[in-house]
Amino acid sequence: MRKLRQRRLAVVLFVVGGATATLSLALLALQENVDLFYEPARVTNGDAPLGVPIRAGGMVVEGSVAHDREGLGVAFSITDHAGHEFDVYYVGLLPDLFKEGKGIMVRGQLTEDGLFKAHEVLAKHDENYVPHEIHDMAEAADLAGGAQVVGTEPS
């Protein structure tokens, strides 16, 4: 009986280990396809294809948002806060959470002169939850500041 259980245990561990290894390798190989959007660095270094529908994302550059005088056109830049930036032009309604300095994702086409013509803008709300009533700006900034810190180095 004990032998039987040991054999079953070995088989089960082998199956699970094999499946895990297979899936890990598949995900590693497919990383690009599993990624939802191109990050700014990959847009500027030419990894992102031109003239085909793609998604790109990053943070809206502070002070870059310029609405057209007439119509719904809006231009802004997207950055990764690591020196990579690209310009976006979009005609349409922006989501409520679209704010300068905040994360967004755009869908559209990258043109040859490096302009991203978007036909959809989605807001990527971050992981920070701060009540509306915090008047202590230091505390709010502390919480909001965590957004950029998370994922790089815990401060």
Place this chain on the structure above:
Amino acid sequence: MDSARPMGWIKTTFHKTGSPRWFFTGARPWVVGLYVFGALLIVVGSTWGLGFVPPERLQGNSVRILFIHAPAAHLAEAIYVSIAIAGFVFLVWRMKMADMLIQAAAPIGFVVTVLALATGIIWGIPTWGTGWVWDARTVSTLLLAFLFFGLVALRQAIGREDRASRAVALLALVGVINIPIIKYSVEWFTTLHQPPSIVIGEKPAIAPVFLVPLAVNVLGFYCFVAGVVVAALRARIVEREAGTQWLRDWISKS
């Protein structure tokens, strides 16, 4: 073996839990306790979260769905992990109770996952600007719902009960690979879904006004659904042990 004695209670508990009779009779007060305690916490947490928490700085009132979405999503993963452990126990020790746990918990896990997906869609519309994107987090969670559904469907598709149990246990165990993918999808890949707000060892990115009712609801969801799972497990025991002497005795006594 003397060396095994200090850990003897683990073995005893393991064997006792493996006995349908011991579990069936012993677990009854637990069901009521978990139902009452869980429901109480859910009522408190939800009323607090939906009615009394201040609006979020950027999301406004949309933030309130957090108090349903996050507990449901977290619980769905926890249910799957328990099912996978039960699958492992069944495959190695052929413990009937483990099989019954999978059978009892799979439909419940499906419902909880659908709740997480539905609230996620409702939340996405005002915040993201879309209800659904095919990013790694949403797709792996959708896969979790299919896995729960698959566990139910696979059992029904195989005629012989012992074979069905083994196939289901294997699927349950192998499917656990999806859990780390759900959890780390937001870190390994670029997604529209935000990274986790609560990371062990780091300061939570959720202000305490939101964190406390959230914690109440998470605990409430866990307790209440644990009660539902135990009740469903007792129902499975009645089904499979029908005709046994101890069950007849128990029924005539109560």
